[in-house]
Amino acid sequence: MNSLPKYVVSSTLKEPVWSNGTILKDDVVDQVSKLKQDLNGDLVVYASYQLGHTLIEHNLVDELRLFVFPVVLGTGKRLFGETIEKRPMRLVSTLTIGEGLVSLTYVFVRAA
Numbered sequence: 346m347n348s349l350p351k352y353v354v355s356s357t358l359k360e361p362v363w364s365n366g367t368i369l370k371d372d373v374v375d376q377v378s379k380l381k382q383d384l385n386g387d388l389v390v391y392a393s394y395q396l397g398h399t400l401i402e403h404n405l406v407d408e409l410r411l412f413v414f415p416v417v418l419g420t421g422k423r424l425f426g427e428t429i430e431k432r433p434m435r436l437v438s439t440l441t442i443g444e445g446l447v448s449l450t451y452v453f454v455r456a457a
Contacts, residue, residue, distance in 0.1 A: 349365070351366040353368050354369045356370065374400075374403045381405065392442065401428075401453075402454075405451060407453060408451065409453070411450075412446060412449075413448075435451060435454055
């Protein structure tokens, strides 16, 4: 993982922490759109609610991987919040890990 290129969305960082890191600023939607066209392989967003929501709203997410932990916290943010329009998804994979942790993989259904 250390050798993979990393793209960090930040409005405060001036220099990347990793030698193979690139900071994305300004129009993130435009920059991620270009990355999707130019790169061969997957772009992965780790645990960023705000970035994930923005990319979903602009149809830049192909697959969503969710991990469901068997714990009730009683508070928190909604996973998707307010959306502009309906975004249908299809479940393509499930995996139970250990004593109840579940991994769910969905793909977004695009109009043909």
